Amino acid sequence: MDDVKSLYKAIDWHNILLEQNSDAIIILVGNKSDMLLTCLQAEQYTLANTLQYFVVSAKLGNGVEELFQYIAQSCHKLKQHNQSAKVQIVAPYEQKSFCCFF
DSSP states (O other): OHHHHHHHHHHHHHHHHHHHHOOOOOOOOOOOOOOOHHHHHHHHHHHHHHOEEEOOTTTTTHHHHHHHHHHHHHHHHHHHHHTTSSOOEEEOOOOOOSSSOO
């Protein structure tokens, strides 16, 4: 996290996302991993709100691969969950009458 203002903006976005879709996968990503104070505050927030938190350095590339691996795994798990929750139709649908002919 660059500064405390960025963290507060991220918290505002988190609250908006929760209002719109409580099932969304939300990940907080802090850039500039040298900003220790803001990282500690962000970590406390994510622990209190059950969020995944990654600290990355875009400049050095630190943590970026782990972030993308987590995103890919989360998408895969979500896809598996959504596939298992689909409705299974056992009997084929038979249309009894036709209202229109083309």
